[in-house]
Amino acid sequence: MTQSLKDKLVILSLAVLATAFMITFLAIEEQAEIFALLVLAAVLVFASAKFGLIETISGCLSRNERLLNGAVVAATLIVAFWFYEDHFPLLMIATVLLYTVASCGLNMQFGYTGVVNFAGAAFFGIGCYTAAVLGETSVPMLMVIIVGGLVAALVGSILIIPVLRTRGHYAAVVTIAFGLLFRTFLEVNDALGGPQGLGVSGMNIFGWDFNSGITLTDDIEVSFYMNYVILALIMVMLTFVLMRRIERSWIGLNFDAVRLDETAAACYGIDIKHWKILSFTLGNFLAGTAGALYAMMLGFIAPSNFAFSDSLILVSIVLLGGMGSLWGTILAAGLVVLLPEKLQAIQEYRFLIYAVVMILILLFRPQGVLPRGLRAYIPGWRG
């Protein structure tokens, strides 16, 4: 059997395994069963690490990027269609996908360029509120997603001024202050609904109303959340293309140089401010687009959705997945969003558990669960 055929078989069987796992995980509700499934997954991961399987697998995956991309998209669609009439699992999948987009934005800022942003939820929220306000007007809803991102990027260009003037912890404090300000601003602003929040109209593309279910035949009615899953998946794909192209170009190299050594970067002509502004703006744009669709999906938003703790969740997704790692972002977004929803026992303690997990990660695996690899400008090219 040739190497490439072997690789393909490995990827396909992994995809089947992951799909089956996700379907089981989303379907079962008995707490003991969920717990058992998680333990099984953990044992499998540790066992394969023990027998050196991880290296073999990651080798396979990096050699076959296209197939891997396709397999992940197919697996997501299969899982989504498996639950075609259940609202809750589809809402969860769409949430994970939108959190992935927002976390990718944060990754662009924090993981690539090293610009801290503890106001991720605020930029997500700006997207949400833009969708709420524009939903009342005649602006096409698909356009609203992009406008949501643009407004977030625009507001971010105000925050970037103090961020550029400060370093390290001070820059972090500036963004925290901005996040708190944003929430307070929403709470006292009656035009934006005040503390009670606002209703948001659903997505509508050329008369295709996302908020009504799809009736295929008399027996089969697909949940309206399926619409959002598909659109969110498309957004994840576009985000991945953008993130990859940036990472695999001179821009990504400049971002890394700024993060790793500002002095050396400046001595080689790299304009620190220029690249920080670019990555901050692009990152906020992504967070804003994710927020806009999220608000349309939920139909209702309130300031309490955009607290400091929500910003911390986004930061923890980036750290857990691995700074700058795209697949890590998806995995971490899945863990952070799904685990508390499925394991009700931990829901009350979710922030306690996040805190402990974050400390453990930073202590024992600072590079994250799926660390980012070296830059491969052209996949598979070795000179």
Add this chain to the structure above:
Amino acid sequence: MDQQKETVLAFRGLTRRFGGVVALNEFDMELDNGQIVGLIGPNGSGKTTSFNVLTGIYSANGGTIEFLGQDITNWPAQKVYEAGVARTFQRSRLCLELSIFDNVMIGNHKRLNQGILFNIFQRKALKAQIEENYSEAHKLLKIFDPALAEKIFDPVGSLRMIDRRRIEICRALISHPRLLLLDEPSAGMTHEETRELMDDILEVREMIDGLSIILVEHEMGMIERVTDKCIVLNFGQKICEGAYRDVASDKLVQEAYLGGE
């Protein structure tokens, strides 16, 4: 030949203070095209400070810097690099998690297309640029060490000190600068390694037209072997200038190093 006599760099009365400490005091120097100048002196005598003022990391408190006929005093670091000055650092400042290729390419910043739309949308043209730069970086690394060139996609963090120094120098040379500032290239290396490294630098100098070098060094054997002239600093002040042989026998210099009354 006229070109030979062209002054590449001139400091006039260059001064830099840190609080009450005068790190550079009225420092004058000139560097001709193609010359190698050794900058020596005890620790804290202002050698690295003069590099930092020249490359725009520190601003000057007085005096001027002229480079290729332009007044570049207090230019930002980026502009100084664009003008053709490249440097290495005393404690090597490479990006350890990036590959050798990435690190060398950071040095080539001004010759790469940095356009945002170009990088995101014109992938074919970008690919061609990457391949072109790859072969250039490969060629340059090969002069220093063929084995290093074969490891071009390995992370720098996995390499020995001498290899890291070589990469730092390649990073400085890839953009064809007119002036190369070497800040203690021998630090952390054996005599033999230092000799090897300097031979490579001299070899590369032949390939780059009119490359001048300022070398800060404690290793006197190296200074003696490669420099055209030496400048000795003590407490931020130039105390002697001339060929190594003359400088080494100078009484003031001996006092500065060994400590007189």
